[in-house]
Amino acid sequence: MAKKPENPYVVQPVMKALKVLELVARHGHEIALTAVSKELRIPKTTTFRYLQTLTAAGFLDHNRTTDRYNLGPQLRAIARADASVSKVRELARPAMIELMHEFNETVNLAVKGNGTVVYIDLVEANRSLRMQARIGDSHPMHSTALGKAILAFLPDAERQRQLDLPLTERTGRTLLEREEIERQLRQVKRSGYATEMGENEDGAMCVGVPILDEDGHPVAALSISAPLMRMPHSLAAKAGIRLREVAVGISTQLGSRPAATG
Amino acid sequence: MAKKPENPYVVQPVMKALKVLELVARHGHEIALTAVSKELRIPKTTTFRYLQTLTAAGFLDHNRTTDRYNLGPQLRAIARADASVSKVRELARPAMIELMHEFNETVNLAVKGNGTVVYIDLVEANRSLRMQARIGDSHPMHSTALGKAILAFLPDAERQRQLDLPLTERTGRTLLEREEIERQLRQVKRSGYATEMGENEDGAMCVGVPILDEDGHPVAALSISAPLMRMPHSLAAKAGIRLREVAVGISTQLGSRPAATG
DNA sequence: AACGCCGGTTTCGCCTTGCGGAATTCCGTT
């Protein structure tokens, strides 16, 4: 009765637990231990353990009064985040290409990670001087324009939490003083865009703006990055204003009401 | 270095694999084996196995060209199904309560399972004669008005597949003849509602209508159930027409264009 | 062109720890 001679690297407990998760999900609603056990032909004890584990991980939810399980918050959170990311990327891409042509510099899109920003898309200018990120890379919040744009628009509590984390020093110019950072963030909130000059990567600068979801929460950020020598302050300001325009458009499509730019 | 003295029933491999899944999800995008391994402090080999397993189960997707992993179809399918169910239930509930008051009988909402319908909500009439289902119960498609309503509006291929499964005989009146069932389903498609008289439960009857999603696919069904003695054919017809009205309203809110009722 | 580094894949044997039968407790019924 060999089941899956396929991949020798599949870990059985994991696979079976995923089947349990899947069953609970497909069932549409609250389902009891015994039902899962019978359906999947997995002994009650084992099923019990999987349900417990999935629940502990937040993928399932255990209703103590009915003693039944259904989908948990973790799964929904993941799904929501994924959908949100896909949507942002989809909405942003055309605008990013347009921006790249306008400024002939690399345009980046990133989402908020945990204390970091994670690049989820980028459109590179075909200039010989290289870009600095790859999709999937994550950089600190406080040393990037992307991160600063997000931080500035975060609710106070959450921003404090982010800034309480140890701040890594990426270059000699990286901001590390709490006061200085907060001062800049207030300025960012006023102007609607953030800039970073050699604070994340020597010789490189970046101008970034936040993208807000339907709740007005900054879930992502858009930026233009360039070698410091190619982007003087005056041009950076112009880029910031243009980026802000584009980001507001994307935010609106995500369902965000105007809000921004106090 | 005891990690979680918490729940002794947590299965470690499962828990760790879920952490991997979560990390990949939170990361926002394609992530490589080594990165996951480092981030989670899980040895490369083990991480590799989890990634393989998650991929085999469809929860992750392995991009062979970049050798990186991201969220897979299974997770999205689950999330979508869940969202869809929540939405249907949410949209249907007020109308169900209204219907319950109009007819003073129990109103049921079910989604299509695999060869079955699964009750996801019901509003009971407070009459002493009992209802027959509980949320989470699943009944055969062919013996319930809910199932017949769904079957009638399924694409031909899928309907055939359903009817090829062995048909259980719930009562003496349960339809088992392929021809007879198909004749009824054609009738259901014409009238827009299905009826069932003691075919699922002795002495009980049910009138059901399909709810269509944005693709015109019958994802759920709405029904009124009652003791046979309280619901003569004339009243059943009236209920069917009313149900149809309500279901079309819900379907429309789900994004379905009129379509139905040929 | 050979080298070496950096991932990813495979092997292999130890021994953790997951497994499931059976006993137990907990409820909701009769």
Add this chain to the structure above:
DNA sequence: AACGGAATTCCGCAAGGCGAAACCGGCGTT
């Protein structure tokens, strides 16, 4: 109060998960 079904808990066995280390393949370097 006793019954029946479901969820928990216990416990000993050995399945099978683990991870160090070896292997491989590709890419950038010398």
